[in-house]
Amino acid sequence: MSTKSSSVTFSVLDLASIVEGSTPAVSLRNTLDLAQHAEKWGYHRFWLAEHHNMPGIASSATSVVIGHVAAGTSTIRVGSGGIMLLNHAPLVIAEQFGTLESLFPGRIDLGLGRAPGSDQAASRVLRRGLAAGGEDFPELLSELRSYFNPEAGTSNNIVRAIPGEGLNVPIWLLGSSGFSAQLAAQLGLPFAFASHFAPDYLMPALELYRSNFRPSAALDKPHVMVGIGITAADTEPVAKWLATSQQQAFLNMIRGRFGQLPPPVDSMDGLWSPHEEAALRRQFGYAVVGDKTQVRDRLQAVIEQTGADELIIASQIYDHQARLRSYEIIAEVRQELLAN
Structure with a gap:
């Protein structure tokens, strides 16, 4: 096992x-x-994502759910993976996360994305139009950061974020392409890449981030988090069976149908066309499905390939107890890596 x-x-x-x-x-x-x-089990962070108009996801009011989780835990960091900044006034996000940091000091992360986290209909309602396409994300980010640190930002000192001003809420940029990777590098911020739904762009984005990184007051060297989907079980056949829930959900999504997470099926044969099956296999290029040994070997390979500083694990599993067991197995893998 490598030191990394x-x-x-x-x-x-x-x-x-x-x-x-x-x-x-x-x-x-x-x-x-x-x-x-x-x-x-020793996980470092617990992040929740902002999605809207999706019948299968309950974290649309992301800041509220973060408070719910932080209040029910005591040491784990809790944050957003992420808040879709184009949907919000930066002042509101500064106030929300300033409030969270005031309630749970030293435990709150603010991960930001520039995608809508919704379909066009929901985006139109959220933004009162679709004029913004992500181009103004750097400007919104600068405004948001200025509310936490007025002296370093572009704040006019007339409008202040209370709570928020003067608080240290770590900001992460999230991405599935090169845009946020380059912006995170320029600003010296940590970067999280969503390889669980954009595997083809993972390595180019990480290279772009690392090669252009500029040290900042927030971070003195690049810090990379890689998102990865894992379905772990005590046996490989059970893991493969559990993984069919997420496969069905993605199949429905590419067909334009959004629903709740379906139960597993014995086989995906007959549910997808050869073209759809190929699309799903590309989509889940970095996904890990298997028993503990398979998960450990695959994660070690991913870590060595990417040089990741952190892995953030997404496990969409129908049965809650099976999902808990999946994360427990992954935690056991982590302990094995530490022991070696």
Whole structure:
């Protein structure tokens, strides 16, 4: 085992999935239960993502859910993976995360993305139009940072974020292409790449980030987090069976149907066309499905390939107990890497 493998921290990305036949209330209770287990198992962060108009995801009010999770845990860092800044006034996000940091000091992360996190209809309602296409993200980011640190930003000192001003809320840039990688490098911010849904751009984005990185007050050297989907179980056949829930969900998405997370099926044969199957296999190029040994070997290879400082794990599994077991197995893998 390499020294690099043993130094990588593991974190959780929870989509607060609403499974078929269930409700958002159950999903949010399960989210807190997962966070409490993740804290016990030694995970470093627990992040939630902003999505809108999606019947299968309960974390649309992301800041509220972060507060729910932070209040029910005590040591694990809690944050956004991410807040879609184009949907919000920067002042509101500064106030929300300033409030969270005031309530849970030293435990809050603010991960930011420039995607809509929704379809066009929801984006139009959120933004009162579709004029912004992401080009003004750097300007919005600068305004947001100025509310936390007025002296270093572009604030006119007339409008202040209270709570927020003077607080140290770590800001991460999230991305699935080169745009945020380059911006994070220029600003000296940590960068998280969503390889669980954009695997082809992972290595180019990391190279762009590292080669252009400029040290800053926030960070003296590049810091990379790699998002990866993992379905782990005690046996490979069970893991493959559990993974069919996420495969069905993605198949429905590329067909333009958004619903709740479906239960596993014995086989995907007959559910997808050869073209769709190929698309899914490309999409899940970095996904890990298997038992503990398979997960350990694959994660070690990913760490060595990417040089990641952190892995953030997304496990969309229909049964909550099976999802807990998946994250427990991954935590056991982490301990094996540390021991070696």
